[in-house]
Amino acid sequence: MRAPTTRDEVVDQLVEVGRLAVQRGLALASGGNLSARLPDDREFLVTAAGTWLDRLTPADLSVVTLDGEVTGGAGRPSTEWKLHQRSYLARPDVNAVVHLHPQHAVLVDALGHRIRLITLDHAAYVRSVGTVPYLPNGSDELANAAAEQLREHDCLVLSHHGCSTVGPDVGMAYRRALNLEEAATATYRALLLGDTTCTFPPEALGDLRHGPP
Ligand SMILES: [Zn+2]
Numbered sequence: 001m002r003a004p005t006t007r008d009e010v011v012d013q014l015v016e017v018g019r020l021a022v023q024r025g026l027a028l029a030s031g032g033n034l035s036a037r038l039p040d041d042r043e044f045l046v047t048a049a050g051t052w053l054d055r056l057t058p059a060d061l062s063v064v065t066l067d068g069e070v071t072g073g074a075g076r077p078s079t080e081w082k083l084h085q086r087s088y089l090a091r092p093d094v095n096a097v098v099h100l101h102p103q104h105a106v107l108v109d110a111l112g113h114r115i116r117l118i119t120l121d122h123a124a125y126v127r128s129v130g131t132v133p134y135l136p137n138g139s140d141e142l143a144n145a146a147a148e149q150l151r152e153h154d155c156l157v158l159s160h161h162g163c164s165t166v167g168p169d170v171g172m173a174y175r176r177a178l179n180l181e182e183a184a185t186a187t188y189r190a191l192l193l194g195d196t197t198c199t200f201p202p203e204a205l206g207d208l209r210h211g212p213p
Contacts, residue, residue, distance in 0.1 A: 004169065010036045010045060013096075013170040015056045018047070021100055021174065022054035026181055032100040032162060033078035036170050037088060042066055046084050048074035082143035087166055090147035094166040096173040101162040104184035108191075109157045115180065116187045116199050123200040124208050125172075125179040130156045137161060155180045 004010045014034050021027050021034075032053055035046035043065050047053065051060040051074075062077035064070050068085055070077060078084075084097045108115055109131060117123045130153035135142035146164055149156050155176050156164045163180055167173035190198055 004036075005039060007038055007045075010038060010170070011058045011061060014045065014047070014061065015058075017098065017170050017174045018053035018056040021098070021177070022052075024178065024181075026100040026102045026177060027053050028101065032098075033080050033084070034099070034170070035081075035084040035097045037095040038063070043071065044084060044088060045073065046077045046081050049076045049078050051078075079138035080143075082138065082140060083146055083164060086143040086147035087150055087164070090150050091166060093168065094150070094173075095168055096170040097164060097166050098170070098173040098177045099158075099162060099164045100177055100181075102177065102181040102184065104188050105157055105163050105181050106160065108184045108187050110160055113187060113191060115157065115184045116190070117183050118186045118190070118198060118200055119183075120200065120208075121179050122183040122186070123205060125176050126155045126183055128153045128155070129180065129183075132156055132158045134159045134161065 004013055014036055018034055033047040035044050037044045043063050045061040046064055048060050048062045060074055062070055062074045063072040064077055064081055066088055080099060083099060087094060087097045115129050117126055130149035132145045132149055135145060146156055154166050158164060163177060165173050165176035167176055
C-alpha cells in the first residue's frame with residue numbers, strides 16, 4: 001500500500017483497511033472508524049455514521065473540512081469525526097487516522113497495565129503508546145485529549161473504548177494499529193506467565209532510527 005495521489009486511491013485504501021481490520025478482529029462490523037486526508041490537504045474522508053467497516057463502498061465516506069464542515073460524500077459522518085479532525089489539526093504530517101476497538105489493547109489498559117513493546121516490529125511501528133482517559137465517545141473532550149497525546153505518540157489507547165493510530169498514509173496507520181494490538185496480546189500472554197518486565201531491549205532502540213524493518 002503506497003501513498004495515494006488521487007481521491008480514488010484514498011478511497012480504495014480505506015475500503016481495504018476496513019475489510020482487513022474486521023477480518024483481524026480489530027473491530028466488530030460497525031465499531032471503529034477510518035479517515036484519510038484528501039490530496040488537497042483541506043478536507044478528509046471519514047467513514048459515515050453506522051457504516052460497516054468490512055463492507056465499505058465509496059458511498060459510505062463523508063467529506064469533512066478541517067474546520068469541521070461536511071461538504072459532501074455520504075452526508076452525516078461518524079459520531080467520532082472530531083477525533084479525526086483534531087488529529088489532523090494537531091499533526092500536519094499525518095494523512096490517515098485509524099480508530100478501532102481492539103480487544104487486548106483495551107483490556108490490558110483497563111486492567112491497569114501498560115502495553116509493552118516486546119518485538120522488533122512493536123518497537124519499530126508503535127514506538128510509544130499514549131493513553132487517553134475514558135471520555136464520552138464523540139465528545140470534544142475526547143477529541144482534544146487525543147490530539148494532545150498525538151504530540152508525543154502515533155499510537156493511543158482510548159481507555160475502556162479503543163485505539164487511535166495515525167500515519168503518513170492509511171497503510172502505516174493500520175500497521176501501527178495491528179502492531180499495537182499484537183503488542184497488547186503479547187503483554188497479556190506475558191502477564192499470564194507471570195512476567196511483568198520483559199520489553200524490547202532499550203539499548204537496541206537506537207538501531208531503529210532507519211525506520212521499520
Ligand atoms: Zn470508537
